[in-house]
Amino acid sequence: MMLALCDIEKFNRFRGILSVLGAFVILITAGSFHGTIGNLAPYFASYMRQYDANITNEDLGIVLAAGGMTQGVGSFIAGSVIIPWLGYRLSLMCGIICFCSSPLISYFTIGHSLSALTFSYGVMSAVVFNLIVLPSQLIPVSWFPNSKGKVMGVTSAGFGFSSAIFSPLQTAIINPDNIAPVAIIGSNSTARYFTDPRVLERIPISLLYLAAIYAALFGVGFLLCVEYTNTEGRVAKVTSKESRSQLVKARIVESGSYLYTTGLRNRDTYILAYSRYALLAVGGGLLAHWKGFSLRLSSDDQIISVIGGVNGVLSCVARILAGILIDRFMFNRLMPVVGILLTVVLAITVPVSQMSFYGFVALLWLGYFLAFIHFSTIPAQVMKLYDGKHCSAVLGFIGLSESFSYGTVGVLNTLVFSYTDSYLPYYISMSVISFSSVISTTMVRNVPIKNSSSSHSETTTICSTSEIIKKEVEPIGFVNKELGILEQAEKLRELVRDQGTITRRRSIAYIQKPLFPYADSIISTN
Structure with missing residues (x-):
């Protein structure tokens, strides 16, 4: 019997590793929207200026902001309704199909208007983002229930690594000859746009290439990322349509009941939601404008794309490291340190950029290293505090804060760049928001929360x-x-x-x- 249990354990470990790898590939692909919108924004703006000369690089920040505002709502619906209704795998498939449709539709809308592109590339990608992310994070954890932080860290690292792959790839497709952008007469003297016809004609075509690449990577990841199951014994199946309907209803009601009776009645849920809001608002600001800011300091497009690739590598490493650290250190000790460092980095980025391009790059990399750690630590902390069976509901509620995060990015984008061309007010505002996360993360408790509606038998x-x-x-x-x-x-x-x-x-x-x-x-x- 002991030998049989050992064989099962070895098989489960190997299959679990494949599941983690599949989730990693899925999140590399899903992260391409957030991770590369900053890289694509100058290309999109340059192409659309053929039809509207008033569009600027900064205007394209609305694509991420508008998409992100729907992301929070999508997260809540995905975690509370769709995933309990369809299950992890079917939910994941639906999210993948919608995500791959986004660049296909954007091929047609990019020549129409900014609002149409915002919907097709921003809203369609972001609204299903957590329908992909939540199953991809929770499925591998079922194989390694005692290493939640490590698994979360490795899988979410795929999201960070996305820009390391896709930013250079996009630049290689669109601008393989490294044709420099030029300053446009009548615009800010430091604002640069691509005007070469060879570059402009490749921009819509690149969306078709991206859709095909997304579909191929998602397919591999989906095949590998499966939930823990047992291959022995017989399987019970609810065959009647009425019984399946009752079971689905029971799952949704059970999930909603847990969220209402336990999740929403605990202060840690709201503190974690605010922490997600603050840190993602900072991260969204970095994602939206890192390339536009970089182009003001250098006109070498390929060098800047390499810088964006390193952004992704550092974000990836940071998430893995955070997943390891969160299993060893308390959340309310680790995350305040991250918040303090991030606050300092944001406060000094613009002044340093005026003195040294290389100093700016170093601070940009450090900002990326720190700003996205919460994608590993907050889900891991939720799984430590709440019942694992209902984590998707709690994570879905916390994900609502993402709408406010990207809403804040949109408001800052409008307020700052409507009155000034300087990035200093923008970065100072993000620094203040980052500091507020220091306070909130310190208040998170580390004691597991019991389900107030449950009762346990002595037998x-x-x-x-x-x-x-x-x-x-x-x-x-x-x-x-x-x-x-x-x-x-x-x-x-x-x-x-x-x-x-x-x-x-x-x-x-x-x-x-x-x-x-x-x-x-x-x-x-x-």
Whole structure:
């Protein structure tokens, strides 16, 4: 028996690693919207100036801001309704299809108007972003429940690494000859745009290339990223349409109930939501304007694209490192340090840029290293505080703050660049917002939160979690908790084998926690 358990453990570990790799590839692809919109914005602005000479690089910041405002709403709907309704895999597939459609439709809208491009490239990409991200983060964790931080760090690192791959790739497609942008007469003397016909004609075509690349990478990632299941035993399936409908309804109600009775009644939910808001507002500002700012300091497009690639590498490394650190250090100790460093970096970036381009690049890289760590630490902290089964609902609610984050980016973009061409007010504002995250992250507690609506039995019992399962799966027996872990496992196996019960892992409730790693070698999963 011990040998069999060891073989199962080795297989699960290998399959889990493949699942993590698949999630990493998925998030590399999904991160291309946020990670490269700053790189694409000057190209889009240059192309659209053929039809509207008043469009500037800074105006393209609305694409990210408007898209991001819908992202928060999409996050809440995805976590609270769609994922409990469709499940992780089907939700992931729907998000992927919509995301790949975005550049295809943008091929037609880029020559129409800025508002049309904002919808097709900004809104369509961002609204389904968390429909891709949440399953991609939660599925691999099911294989490694004791290493949530590390898994979150590795998978979210794919999001950070995206710009390291796609920024140079986009520049290679659009501007392979490194044709320099030029200053336009009548515009700000430091604002540069691409006017060469060879560059401009490649900009819409690049969207078709990107759509094909996205589809190929998503396909590989989707095949690899699967949830933990057991290959032994029989699988219970709810076959009737009425039963499936009742089960879906039960899942949504259960998820909403947990969010209402536990998530929304705990202060840590709101503190984490504000922390996400503040840090993402800073990150959104960096994403939207890093290339526009860089082009004011240098006209070498390929060098700047390489700088953008390094942005992604550092963001990737930071997320992995943060995932490791969050498993060792408390959230309310780690994140305030990150916030303080980020505040200082933002405050001095513009003054340093006036003295040294290389100094600006160093601070830009450090800002990228710090600004996106929260994508690893906040989900990991949520999984530490709340019931893992309902994490998507809590994360979905926290994701609502993303709408306000990108709304703030849009407001800053309008207020600052309507009155001045300087980036100094913009960066000082982001520095103040970053400092507020120092205060909020210090207030987050580290004690797991109990479900206020749950009750636990003193007897280890196999039972169901919803009315529909109760009708189809009967309790099959009791196990004495005085037995050792392996003895309990063997006893449960005998009960299933002897009674021939078709059951599922969801039907296991109140089994002692140390037995969970062995549960799927005993009772099959659907």
